[in-house]
Amino acid sequence: MKARVTVTLKNGVLDPQGKAIEGALKSLGVEGIAGVRQGKVFDIELGTADKAQAEAALKAACEKLLANTVIENYRVELT
Amino acid sequence: MKSAVIVFPGSNREGDVLRALKSAGSQAEKVWHAETELPKGTDLVVLPGGFSYGDYLRCGAIAGRATVMDAVRAHAARGGLVLGICNGFQILCESGLLPGILMRNANLKFICHRQFLRVERNDTAFTKAYAKGQAIDVCVAHGEGNYTADEETLKRLEGEGLVAFRYSDAQGHITQDANRNGSMNSIAGIYSDKLNVLGMMPHPENLIEDLVGGTDGRGLFESLVSSFARAA
Numbered sequence: 001m002k003a004r005v006t007v008t009l010k011n012g013v014l015d016p017q018g019k020a021i022e023g024a025l026k027s028l029g030v031e032g033i034a035g036v037r038q039g040k041v042f043d044i045e046l047g048t049a050d051k052a053q054a055e056a057a058l059k060a061a062c063e064k065l066l067a068n069t070v071i072e073n074y075r076v077e078l079t
Numbered sequence: 080m081k082s083a084v085i086v087f088p089g090s091n092r093e094g095d096v097l098r099a100l101k102s103a104g105s106q107a108e109k110v111w112h113a114e115t116e117l118p119k120g121t122d123l124v125v126l127p128g129g130f131s132y133g134d135y136l137r138c139g140a141i142a143g144r145a146t147v148m149d150a151v152r153a154h155a156a157r158g159g160l161v162l163g164i165c166n167g168f169q170i171l172c173e174s175g176l177l178p179g180i181l182m183r184n185a186n187l188k189f190i191c192h193r194q195f196l197r198v199e200r201n202d203t204a205f206t207k208a209y210a211k212g213q214a215i216d217v218c219v220a221h222g223e224g225n226y227t228a229d230e231e232t233l234k235r236l237e238g239e240g241l242v243a244f245r246y247s248d249a250q251g252h253i254t255q256d257a258n259r260n261g262s263m264n265s266i267a268g269i270y271s272d273k274l275n276v277l278g279m280m281p282h283p284e285n286l287i288e289d290l291v292g293g294t295d296g297r298g299l300f301e302s303l304v305s306s307f308a309r310a311a
Contacts, residue, residue: 013227014261016183065144068137068173070180071227 001046003058006075007067008039042066054078080307082107082123085151087142092128092164092284099284100125103300105307112145122307123160124151126167128220128282138181138223139166143173152176160204160303161276165221168268168278177269177278178236179228181221185261189222193293194281195257196267197247200240203274204306208298214251215295217281219259224280226262226269236269243268243277 009015015037022036044061046054058076067074082105084093093109100107100123107125108118117124131142142148148170155161155176163171171177184190195216198209209215228236236242244267246257258265260280268279283296 014182014185014225016185016187016225016261020187065136065140068140068180070178070229071182 001049001051001054002079003044003046003054004077004079005042005044005058005062005066006039006077007042007062007072008075009037010071010073013071040066051078080105080122080304081118081120082125083110083117083121084108084125084127085110085112085147086127087112087129087131087145087170089131089133089142090127090129090166092166092282095282095284096125096127096164099287099296099300100303102287103297104304105300110147112142112147114147115150117147117150117154121154121159123162123303124154126151126161126163126170127284128165128167131166131170134223137173139169139171139173142166142170143175148174155271155276158273158275160306161271162205162303163276163278164282164284165224165280168280169223171276171278176276177271178232179226179269181223181280182225182227183223184221184225184259186259189220190224190259191220192218192259194219194259194267195247195249195251196244196281197251197253198244199242203243203270203277203302205243205277205299205302207302207305209302212251214247214249215283215298216249216293217283217286217296219281221260221280224260224262226260226266226280228263233263236266237264239272241270241272241274242266243270244279244281 286296
């Protein structure tokens with residue numbers, strides 16, 4: 001079983017990197033972009049076939065390390 | 080006084096901190112991050128600056144979960160002193176010992192320059208040798224020093240007097256220009272609730288000798304040593 005964890009900044013948290021990317025896209029002449037927020041994606045290989053166990057492990061991974069919940073949200077997709 | 084300077088893979092300011100501690104009169108030794116206990120009789124734990132784990136994931140995130148951090152948390156819970164400088168401040172925030180987080184500098188640049196700080200209070204173990212409101216001349220060197228916290232946390236830090244230092248000009252005035260990394264309320268350093276844990280982005284250990292252009296950083300280490308001389 002595999003999972004993809006996506007970590008994104010919470011709304012309202014200033015994202016200078018996203019802003020810089022947004023500016024670079026504008027200077028490249030890419031039109032129709034209203035805003036960019038940068039996040040992280042983790043592709044995770046699970047060592048269990050048990051869905052509930054996998055979900056628990058992923059939640060623990062996100063809460064303990066992958067996301068800093070002061071500023072970030074996370075989303076888990078099992079595939 | 081006995082100090083333990085924790086070394087993580089990628090720490091690089093441990094030598095300067097050891098030197099600053101010893102020259103102020105503390106015993107000091109390095110402690111590897113994989114240790115499960117602090118040396119017996121440790122009074123002060125220092126998390127030095129650097130780039131622990133190459134700043135992977137988030138600055139200080141992996142070091143903040145190192146084995147030795149359980150011992151550091153226990154030391155802090157007993158009222159023991161903990162000082163985190165630069166990456167050490169980031170580690171303290173990531174380990175839950177201090178609230179908030181250090182985000183990428185608002186101007187996206189790594190900043191490295193001399194910097195004045197205003198000492199917000201001088202009744203703590205870290206700042207006794209300074210005057211309240213004094214502007215001290217130290218330096219900063221970081222890419223992620225933009226202190227950020229939610230509104231409630233910020234209100235609590237301000238309300239309870241837990242802001243240790245703010246970026247200021249040479250006269251101690253808090254100006255937008257002095258706050259080069261974009262920190263909320265110009266915060267350069269904060270204390271824990273019990274004032275025994277201090278995290279700060281600037282480097283006091285760099286300015287301890289006239290030879291390198293300043294001695295304003297000495298006061299912090301002398302404060303710590305004198306606190307113990309009196310307590311013992």
